[in-house]
Amino acid sequence: MMPLAPWRPALARALHRNRARAYCRYLQLATINIGGKPSNRTVVFRGFVGEALQMVTDGRSEKVQQVRANPWAEACWYFTVTREQFRIAGRLTLLDPNNDVEALRSKAWQAMSAKARQQFYWPHPGQTRANETEFEPVSEGAEQPPDSFYVLLLIPDRVDHLTLRGNPQDRYIYERKSDEWSVETVNP
Amino acid sequence: MMPLAPWRPALARALHRNRARAYCRYLQLATINIGGKPSNRTVVFRGFVGEALQMVTDGRSEKVQQVRANPWAEACWYFTVTREQFRIAGRLTLLDPNNDVEALRSKAWQAMSAKARQQFYWPHPGQTRANETEFEPVSEGAEQPPDSFYVLLLIPDRVDHLTLRGNPQDRYIYERKSDEWSVETVNP
Numbered sequence: 001m002m003p004l005a006p007w008r009p010a011l012a013r014a015l016h017r018n019r020a021r022a023y024c025r026y027l028q029l030a031t032i033n034i035g036g037k038p039s040n041r042t043v044v045f046r047g048f049v050g051e052a053l054q055m056v057t058d059g060r061s062e063k064v065q066q067v068r069a070n071p072w073a074e075a076c077w078y079f080t081v082t083r084e085q086f087r088i089a090g091r092l093t094l095l096d097p098n099n100d101v102e103a104l105r106s107k108a109w110q111a112m113s114a115k116a117r118q119q120f121y122w123p124h125p126g127q128t129r130a131n132e133t134e135f136e137p138v139s140e141g142a143e144q145p146p147d148s149f150y151v152l153l154l155i156p157d158r159v160d161h162l163t164l165r166g167n168p169q170d171r172y173i174y175e176r177k178s179d180e181w182s183v184e185t186v187n188p
Numbered sequence: 189m190m191p192l193a194p195w196r197p198a199l200a201r202a203l204h205r206n207r208a209r210a211y212c213r214y215l216q217l218a219t220i221n222i223g224g225k226p227s228n229r230t231v232v233f234r235g236f237v238g239e240a241l242q243m244v245t246d247g248r249s250e251k252v253q254q255v256r257a258n259p260w261a262e263a264c265w266y267f268t269v270t271r272e273q274f275r276i277a278g279r280l281t282l283l284d285p286n287n288d289v290e291a292l293r294s295k296a297w298q299a300m301s302a303k304a305r306q307q308f309y310w311p312h313p314g315q316t317r318a319n320e321t322e323f324e325p326v327s328e329g330a331e332q333p334p335d336s337f338y339v340l341l342l343i344p345d346r347v348d349h350l351t352l353r354g355n356p357q358d359r360y361i362y363e364r365k366s367d368e369w370s371v372e373t374v375n376p
Contacts, residue, residue: 021268028264030218030228038226040218040264042273076216076228080209080268085230115355122356122375129373135356167303168310168323185317187310 005051006181007159007174011086018081027077029055029154031066031092039066043152045077046108052153053088056108059096059150060124067092073154087160095151109145120148162188193239194369195347195362199274206269215265217243217342219254219280227254231340233265234296240341241276244296247284247336248312255280261342275348283339297333308336350376 018024025045033039041063043055053075057063067073074089095104109117121138123130140146159174169188174181206212213233221227229251231243241263245251255261262277283292297305309326311318328334347362357376362369 023266023268026266028216028218028228028266030216030226030262030264032220032224032226036220037260037277038218038220038262039277040216040228040262041275042264042266072225074218074226074228076218076230078211078214078216078230080211087229089225089227119356119376125375126359126361127375129359129375168307171314171317173314187313187315187317188307 002051002179005156005159005174005176006183007086007156007161007172008051010161010172011159014079014082014084014086018079021081024079024081027075029063030074030076031063032070032072033062033066034069039063043075046111049104049153052093052155054104054108055152055154056112057094057150057152058120058125059148062126063152064094064150067094067152075154083164085160085162085164087158087162088154088156089158089160090154090156093153093155095153097147100151104151105145105149106143108151109149110143120146190239190367193344193347193362193364194371195274195344195349195360196236196239198349198360199347202267202270202272202274206267209269212267212269215263217251218262218264219251220258220260221250221254222257227251231263234299237292237341240281240343242292242296243340243342244300245282245338245340246308246313247338250314251340252282252338255282255340263342271352273348273350273352275346275350276342276344277346277348278342278344281341281343283341285335288339292339293333293337294331296339297337298331308334 026042028040029043030038030040046054071091073092077086118137123134157176162171163169171186171188172183173186174183214230215233216228217231218226218228234242259279261280265274306325311322345364350359351357359374359376360371361374362371
């Protein structure tokens with residue numbers, strides 16, 4: 001078993017100390033779009049799978065196309081209570097109905113609220129607004145996710161942790177080379 | 189005079205309704221780094237210059253090199269009180285000591301707190317942590333910014349506004365073609 005990555009305790013502590021705010025699990029995920037420009041949106045952190053950060057996404061969303069063309073990403077995660085930022089860079093992996101080898105999609109689906117599940121039955125995201133009747137609730141089986149439900153994993157190779165408290169602030173850069181993480185204390 | 193861009197009232201309303209939280213002025217700015225991968229960090233919104241969003245940055249920071257090589261960016265701005273997101277895509281412009289034609293750097297400098305100003309006299313950001321004595325306060329003239337103080341302007345050409353309240357949520361996409369903005373209501 002690989003030892004826990006050295007940035008994990010700091011991130012776990014941030015999640016714990018900010019837990020009173022539901023949005024402490026929201027982070028911003030940057031990717032590169034089909035035209036080669038940056039793309040950035042809020043996603044919800046849904047736990048770790050080994051060292052990877054788990055999110056879910058709609059298979060019809062633009063980010064799925066983007067990730068298939070270019071898997072590189074940087075997440076920026078700012079915690080408002082403790083005033084600290086994690087920038088987490090790495091590679092994204094998509095789990096769709098055809099490559100969901102460890103049934104991670106089913107597990108993630110079971111952890112979703114009924115309301116969050118409904119969104120995956122809605123009309124195609126980003127297209128001209130459909131008739132309201134197309135957004136009506138469907139009765140769905142709790143066990144198996146629809147084909148539109150994908151899991152997105154961010155496998156980090158660099159983490160930049162900045163704490164705004166303190167003057168000067170503290171900043172640490174963690175980098176992975178093969179399976180070894182190093183850490184350096186740098187100027188903020 | 190150009191008419192106010194149609195997304196501006198929605199953004200002004202969000203800023204107003206979230207004003208009790210100082211961090212409502214923090215947004216995440218995605219760019220593309222020298223290696224062609226996404227880069228993402230929290231920046232502070234410092235008002236509008238015409239249609240452009242104004243930020244400040246240290247001339248020695250990595251993002252300055254990135255912007256010189258590739259000006260495209262997308263800001264992701266999530267408002268925690270009203271639960272809405274603005275994704276603002278466009279082109280970045282840097283104002284450094286050599287091209288600060290409208291003295292925007294001086295104006296922005298005068299609006300900075302004494303503590304925020306000190307950071308621009310600190311050792312090179314991102315390099316191995318310097319001796320603590322190098323972070324000691326310097327007495328600085330309030331009138332003129334140091335050479336390390338840059339203004340960063342994001343000139344939007346696309347704004348994607350999503351409100352999480354409501355079921356289904358509301359989502360609007362604004363796009364600029366030359367000087368004309370269009371808006372479309374799309375599926376969330």
